Amino acid sequence: MQQHLPSGDISPRHHRVSKSRSRTVKGALAAAAATAGLLLSLIPGGAQAADNPYERGPAPTRSSIEALRGPYATSQTSVSSLSVRGFGGGTIYYPTSTADGTFGAIAVSPGFTAYQSSIAWLGPRLASQGFVVFTIDTNTTLDQPASRGDQLLAALDYLTQQSSVRSRVDASRLGVMGHSMGGGGTLEAAKDRPSLQAAIPLTGWNLDTTWPELKTPTMVIGADGDTIAPVLTHSKPFYNSLPGSLDKAYLELRGATHFTPNTSDTTIAKYSISWLKRFIDNDTRYEQFLCPLPSASLTIAEYRGNCPHTS
Template sequence: MTVLVTLATTLGLTLTLLTAAARPAAAAVDLLSQGRPVTTSSTEMPSTPASAAVDGDSRTRWSSSFSDPQWLTVDLGATATISQVVLRWEAAYARAFRIQTSDNGTTWTTIHSTTTSTGGVQTLDVDGQGRYVRIHATQRGTAYGYSLWEFQVYGSLDGIPPGTGIPDPTTASLEAANGPLTTATYAVPSPSGYGSGTVTYPTASGSYPGVVLMPGYQGTQQNLEWLAPRLASWGFVVINVGTNTLTDDPESRGRQITAAGTQLLALGNAPGNPISGKLNGTLGAAGHSMGGGGVMAALRDDPRFRAGVPTAPYHRDPNFSGVTDPTFFLTCQSDPVAHGNDYAVPWYNSMSQAEKLYIEVPGDHLCPMTGYGNKAKQGKWIVSFFSHWLRADTRFGPFLCGSQRDADKNNTDLVIRWIDTCPF
């Protein structure tokens, strides 16, 4: 593919590794609440229903009547071990509230309590069990009611650890073209907000994280076609996207990543299609060139995306210092279009609150694309990264952050530069 984007002379920026980057809380397991049935004590108006708090759309919200107390309950469908609750408040927040669990929806156990909440986005690390989880708000922070953009409950159903059914990974199995699960494909019949989409998914029963793949400038689904079956065969539902136009800029590609993620989750919640019930609500994204810039924009703007892999990423004059999600930059040593020193390295350095991985390999701008570069190694790293951060499967960590990585990291024919925030 002819690269049509040109840049000014490389500035020769040198990498300054952050030696004491702050680390976020450990990744939650699975998003259990999205799309589940909800009940509530009250609803302010028809346009702010209880279901909006668990629909995965940060533009819709639940709001209550203007009185105390109020509650919202989500039915997870089975007993779960709860490890984290995320509250995304609208301006009308709760100053005092409790997070509670129940096996029967009647008798409640409090797993978090506060009287000094200030609203905003609250990530609460908790330890509890139950089929039902509710927020019971007892004191409003404003004169209005209570209003949540999202009420997100993370954990594992019946205490089953993530990755059940996926065998222990090995170097050989991760470097193979396909993983242990059989996969199939499904063409999205009516793409909404993006040009086209092909979903590759595990045929086995179970629910999995979703991953959006976004091509680069003048690119098509073929750009990252190699990656979709690798990820799907290791337990991901992957939508490989074609853009609205071949020249869409990185910000547009970021919005299309968000749109594709929204539709992927909607298909997972809708009957009558082959991926119904296969999405667990967790999202990640990978992209090449301007698609990699789009991944960064999605991580910056859409809290549903919890990890990203921008490859040879390009985006003119962005500010990604606010990105806090785990990010893996894969760049190419001889890239005349988007060299790591010009884009990925400054972004990496600015992201002081994120877990990060930077690997630079031989090749030009096309090295992450289908038909270029060492796909055995690239696939192993990307599968391991998403498995660790989207599924909290620690079995994959050593291939990026332990003894299993050293053979790659220290091979100068394979890796030009390897930098990370290990241990993670």
């Protein structure tokens, strides 16, 4: 006897075909999703990195920016004064891996009568956060701020054009730092080369205290106990003279002296890292450590700045 299926039922053969087609569609969708996921995984940071190709390293935390070392393993290479022109040689610290592409770079100058050893702690500390860092010696230890500014720029030119690590550096993303007269030189370098992305003078000294022409985002770091470059006659006038439209900050260290930047310091490191990341790497993940403005604390006597940042 012929069996009739109830009205609306689907034959077993039709049911098998439909299930087969469903599996095919689901498989195609899964393959497309997997392909999209693979493409995103090839970009550091996934979709967010596509928005900012300069972003480097994992999402920051307070502990990560205060740590003695960041997420990158580092190496270093010495540069003889005999092999360069315009400055006195130095040491380049850089992330060992090239998997993330190129990095922004910072040149750092010591102060009056000092050598690169006085600011050497900044090398591996900043490099391990995803920068190439060049701590330099000056032509003579007595060089004045204007000369130190020229030497910082000469060091950056060497770093990006001739050094053994030049392929690791993005020449469009550069910054300068310096201690004492090297800090004064940092301001000079930023004035002479407006394309610099960040400047950080550390207890800076310069007879020129007005810098309305600067176009480089600048964080001025002073010390409340500085008797060599007192904040009232150096760091505060530096900061106050910067144009109002500029991304800028003033950090005054509490219980600190002119020579505090010569030894490893967590407060200097955490805010320098945040400033350099924010403006050299355009990494807005670090904005949280700069805005809202940090409050006075056991290590901060005063902090001023403009928030939110515009660039």
